[in-house]
Amino acid sequence: NAGVTQTPKFRVLKTGQSMTLLCAQDMNHEYMYWYRQDPGMGLRLIHYSVGEGTTAKGEVPDGYNVSRLKKQNFLLGLESAAPSQTSVYFCASSYGPAEAFFGQGTRLTVV
């Protein structure tokens, strides 16, 4: 049982490039989330989904888009990367009012 898997683990982008981070969960969870963690900031919610085909904005959504075409996958897109998007990105899933399970993270550097 893999839990929550994030791809890729590391990535370096040039300013203006685009990329997609993939999150896959095998626990049949309805809820999925994307967070970013910056030094001294804790984890902040970017976007979330309460079920297949739904997405909504979180606390820091600017510069990101998401899609949830399949229940098990939640994609995070950066259309035009900026240095301010250098961060560690975590995907998580949950069935609802309980603990969320996190992936191992994606370390993204934008130069």
Place this chain on the structure above:
Amino acid sequence: DQQVKQNSPSLSVQEGRISILNCDYTNSMFDYFLWYKKYPAEGPTFLISISSIKDKNEDGRFTVFLNKSAKHLSLHIVPSQPGDSAVYFCAASDYSYSGYALNFGKGTSLLVTP
């Protein structure tokens, strides 16, 4: 505006002693509280949780206390072990806030020394 606050960035405790990590929150709508543990280069892992209808939950060496009137919760680790050295995040959720998404504090780095 930070709704979950961990005011101690770091804590150092001797092995075998009690570790107490504190957390305050401002949103009275939060109804579920959790503690996560995080090692470097790994994702957060769930440690223990408590519902707003309880004031204490215990799991082995870990106990979480909730004081709703003070909007305060704490995590007690007894006895502390070197393997407990990690960053601990307090988190809270409320369905009206982003579908059970967790609202995190900034974390407290715990160091347990032999």
